[in-house]
Amino acid sequence: MALIYLDHLSGTPLHPRVKEAMIHCIQNVFGNPVSDHQVGQRAAALLERAREQVAALINADPGEIVFESCGTESVNHAIKGVALGLREKGRRIITSNIEHKSVLNSLRTLRLLDYQVTSLDVDASGLVDPAQVEKAITPDTILVSIMLANNEIGTIEPIADIATICKKHKVLFHTDAVDAVGVIPVDVKELGVDLLSLAANQFYGPPGVGALYIKKGTPVWPLLDGGAQENKRRAGTENLYGIVGLGVAAEVAKEEIPQRLPRIRRLRDRLRDGLVARIPEIIINGHPTQCLPHLLSVSIKYIEGESLMLMLDEEGIEVATRSACASGSLRASHVLIATGMDFATAQGTLLFSLGRDTTEAEIDRVLEVMPPIVQTLREMSPLYKKAQ
Amino acid sequence: MAYSEIVMDHFKNPRNVGEIPDADGIGEVGNPVCGDMMNVYIKVKDNVIEDVKFKTFGCGAAIAVSSMITTLAKGKTLEEAMKITNRDVAEALGGLPKNKLHCSNLGADALHAAIKNYLDRKAGKIPDLAKDREEHIKGAGEGGCYCPYCHKETLEEAPFCLFCGAEIPHEHDH
Numbered sequence: 001m002a003l004i005y006l007d008h009l010s011g012t013p014l015h016p017r018v019k020e021a022m023i024h025c026i027q028n029v030f031g032n033p034v035s036d037h038q039v040g041q042r043a044a045a046l047l048e049r050a051r052e053q054v055a056a057l058i059n060a061d062p063g064e065i066v067f068e069s070c071g072t073e074s075v076n077h078a079i080k081g082v083a084l085g086l087r088e089k090g091r092r093i094i095t096s097n098i099e100h101k102s103v104l105n106s107l108r109t110l111r112l113l114d115y116q117v118t119s120l121d122v123d124a125s126g127l128v129d130p131a132q133v134e135k136a137i138t139p140d141t142i143l144v145s146i147m148l149a150n151n152e153i154g155t156i157e158p159i160a161d162i163a164t165i166c167k168k169h170k171v172l173f174h175t176d177a178v179d180a181v182g183v184i185p186v187d188v189k190e191l192g193v194d195l196l197s198l199a200a201n202q203f204y205g206p207p208g209v210g211a212l213y214i215k216k217g218t219p220v221w222p223l224l225d226g227g228a229q230e231n232k233r234r235a236g237t238e239n240l241y242g243i244v245g246l247g248v249a250a251e252v253a254k255e256e257i258p259q260r261l262p263r264i265r266r267l268r269d270r271l272r273d274g275l276v277a278r279i280p281e282i283i284i285n286g287h288p289t290q291c292l293p294h295l296l297s298v299s300i301k302y303i304e305g306e307s308l309m310l311m312l313d314e315e316g317i318e319v320a321t322r323s324a325c326a327s328g329s330l331r332a333s334h335v336l337i338a339t340g341m342d343f344a345t346a347q348g349t350l351l352f353s354l355g356r357d358t359t360e361a362e363i364d365r366v367l368e369v370m371p372p373i374v375q376t377l378r379e380m381s382p383l384y385k386k387a388q
Numbered sequence: 389m390a391y392s393e394i395v396m397d398h399f400k401n402p403r404n405v406g407e408i409p410d411a412d413g414i415g416e417v418g419n420p421v422c423g424d425m426m427n428v429y430i431k432v433k434d435n436v437i438e439d440v441k442f443k444t445f446g447c448g449a450a451i452a453v454s455s456m457i458t459t460l461a462k463g464k465t466l467e468e469a470m471k472i473t474n475r476d477v478a479e480a481l482g483g484l485p486k487n488k489l490h491c492s493n494l495g496a497d498a499l500h501a502a503i504k505n506y507l508d509r510k511a512g513k514i515p516d517l518a519k520d521r522e523e524h525i526k527g528a529g530e531g532g533c534y535c536p537y538c539h540k541e542t543l544e545e546a547p548f549c550l551f552c553g554a555e556i557p558h559e560h561d562h
Contacts, residue, residue: 306447347423380405382427382443
């Protein structure tokens with residue numbers, strides 16, 4: 001049975017061109033880009049080529065791109081780096097209640113070091129209100145960190161509006177764009193952000209490599225201390241093979257996004273409308289229009305997501321119950337709770353994320369297989385009985 | 389996290405699903421905040437559990453646990469059934485992932501609640517299912533910030549117990 005993979009948020013397969021470039025690099029290149037001899041300089045040239053490719057994807061200058069070991073490291077670097085860089089200026093950081101764990105847990109650590117965190121509520125669709133950001137800014141605020149697109153419900157935040165406010169109050173602004181870059185067009189100049197995190201495994205690049213955009217002149221202290229790699233922004237020998245993969249993935253994304261987008265959105269809508277038509281009492285999470293095109297989060301009343309996910313897996317359909325980074329947790333999604341959903345309903349959540357290889361036939365197979373499984377689980381549920 | 393073959397078998401083919409409309413005892417434990425709710429219905433004849441069924445809202449482990457407790461309890465005397473522990477259920481299932489041991493392993497609790505409900509009814513007491521359920525939830529969540537493995541106090545912010553290294557369960561995991 002061919003597997004139907006609808007969990008691209010937890011990791012995408014390598015694009016054939018990415019795979020080819022990485023294999024070529026592994027077979028032909030070694031050495032350390034910091035070495036001044038020919039072997040080292042060949043590696044350095046590939047590193048810089050990748051930097052240009054990533055910069056081009058988000059309309060940055062190559063000198064503003066720092067390679068990191070993953071999206072999480074990029075986020076940690078941005079938040080802790082600004083906290084350290086501006087520690088004399090202030091100690092307050094503003095964020096939202098629906099951020100990725102890399103943001104929330106970076107802030108958890110900073111709280112131990114006497115930084116203060118203001119975490120903003122979101123509305124029922126997961127939107128942060130820019131006016132609330134402005135209200136929360138105090139004289140000792142040094143950073144605002146709001147995600148570009150939410151990784152559990154797909155809602156796209158008003159980043160450009162928040163950036164304008166931050167600029168007005170001279171507060172730095174980081175956006176965790178891990179789930180958006182390479183999926184939808186992202187332009188750091190249009191957005192007006194100071195820092196932006198991205199990761200290769202969201203757009204057909206390899207896992208274990210990410211990048212942080214640091215606008216020229218932004219005071220960010222290094223997260224990893226050591227040598228002079230990455231223009232002294234991030235010490236440690238670069239993951240050259242991974243970075244080459246990230247570079248090609250960025251180049252391919254820039255080329256393919258215009259074609260990928262409408263196709264994937266149409267398939268996602270087909271899945272959404274099909275599930276709504278076939279399964280009663282199903283809730284579509286996130287913003288109806290301002291949302292990622294490849295993500296669909298549904299909450300199915302009276303049943304629990306993991307049992308549904310396991311039963312779909314038995315049918316060869318691979319989905320998530322929530323963000324992969326949070327899947328060790330048994331608690332209902334903090335994102336859904338923040339949007340005002342009750343715990344029981346939030347537990348019945350499934351997260352579909354489509355990819356460039358997803359086909360209409362695969363979507364139709366899900367629409368055929370899933371409703372009877374939902375019914376079986378509902379028949380088993382004490383909540384279902386009570387609701388009737 | 390991976391489930392044992394026995395867990396997957398009981399999850400995919402759960403035994404004794406359903407309700408007993410004229411049950412002699414009903415046990416309800418768990419709460420949807422944790423992600424698991426379990427109802428157990430028993431029919432008692434001559435001090436023996438003649439029939440037992442369950443309804444569960446929960447993850448794969450919770451459904452497998454429910455199925456297993458019903459197979460373990462069927463045909464047992466009430467005294468024997470009261471001796472079945474949550475640990476027995478987990479062992480009969482070939483083990484459960486560590487993070488599921490606390491929340492999803494409610495089978496014996498649900499069975500014991502059903503037996504208590506039966507005995508209360510027999511004694512002429514009016515059973516209060518809502519109160520029983522409440523007590524169960526309170527008992528499960530008690531204590532605040534201590535490590536459940538080495539029992540040392542721990543920082544609320546700590547991602548794991550800094551003393552013994554054990555993962556701190558979901559009450560703190562957000």
